[in-house]
Amino acid sequence: MSATSVKAMVCNAWGGPDSLVLADLPLPALGPKDVRIKVHAAGLNFPDTLMIAGKYQVKPAFPFAPGMECAGVIDAVGDKVTELAPGDRVMATTGNGAFGEMVNCPAASVYKIPDAMPYEIAAGFPITYGTTWHALVDRGRMKKGEVLLVHGAAGGVGLNAVELGHELGATVIGTVGSDEKAAIVKQYGAAHVINYSKESIKDRVKELTGGNGADVIYDAVGGDAFDQSLRCIAWDGRLLVVGFASGRIPEAPANLALIKGCSIVGVFWGAFAARDPQKNRANFAALLALYEQGKLKPHVSATFPLGQVPQAMQALLSRKTTGKVVITVP
Ligand SMILES: NC(=O)c1ccc[n+]([C@@H]2O[C@H](COP(=O)([O-])OP(=O)(O)OC[C@H]3O[C@@H](n4cnc5c(N)ncnc54)[C@H](OP(=O)(O)O)[C@@H]3O)[C@@H](O)[C@H]2O)c1
Structure with a gap:
């Protein structure tokens, strides 16, 4: 050529x-x-x-x-x-x-x-849905009926996490930085929206879950959102490290992982797709099937x-x- x-x-x-x-x-x-x-x-x-x-x-x-x-x-x-x-x-x-x-x-x-x-x-x-399926299903082992907390819920990967989480049977709590973004997050299936510019993520999640916390946390924001996540994660919870849109790469106190019996789980979709192309293709087949059924918009x-x-x-x-x-x- x-x-x-x-x-x-x-x-x-x-x-x-x-x-x-x-x-x-x-x-x-x-x-x-x-x-x-x-x-x-x-x-x-x-x-x-x-x-x-x-x-x-x-x-x-x-x-x-x-x-x-x-x-x-x-x-x-x-x-x-x-x-x-x-x-x-x-x-x-x-x-x-x-x-x-x-x-x-x-x-x-x-x-x-x-x-x-x-x-x-x-x-x-491809990138935001591919990342989000891999995060919630492969890395997060998210199950029907679990509580999914999504940070930056109105953004590219965030809105996909709200939509897919809802579709896969989770109760979704979305966090956003301004009130104007709450409506779209609710429209895509969030049961609750927290504005983290004026509310405490930790306090609100505990309140909304009867003190239990979130089972799966999808964090593409990092910084303060990550810090608070470790304080409102459920026993055996999975905190998915997706990105750092806030600009701060957080550090995790290891004692919190011990006390909560929780996992901090890295998500790097591009590397996963290169290492396991067959599994990635199967994920895309599932995503496109949902799209064709009108379940993803x-x-x-x-x-x-x-x-x-x-x-x-x-x-x-x-x-x-x-x-x-x-x-x-x-
Ligand atoms: N791990 C992976 O495989 C993978 C794949 C794709 C993307 N990512 C990462 O995921 C993150 C989000 O990507 P995206 O394409 O979805 O971005 P995006 O559409 O810009 O969404 C990012 C969201 O983060 C929130 N945010 C909080 N603090 C922010 C700040 N200081 N500046 C900008 N946004 C801020 C914003 O929501 P509010 O205004 O409501 O706070 C925004 O909606 C990035 O860090 C990206 O690198 C990771």
């Missing part, structure tokens, strides 16, 4: 959203197990803002386009790819490069989408064209968006 050049939102040095520029970016030749996707839409994730700042686990070589997930049409496939063909409608996790007209990625991280699934919905589906609160990725990132960082933010590519 020949190399080509595409219009993309390019990162030339570590920095904030305003350091990105719309420019031509060479696309490498296709590897034998890779596919090239013509991008119709791409999902924005909090980690994109970390990656361009040089604060993410993965630091690509410059110049690169950020963007970890997208939806579009297969444009070309490598010699060894048998399951996908040009013209297939797909969603994919790309590592980076999704904020461009075309992106190459391994066929192993591409999933065909239902005919009726719009690209703007599919674009923001992915929420996109804002869309921005490719040239406005910086504005999209600013909107995400200002904590004004809910659910997913999606980039559309003409």
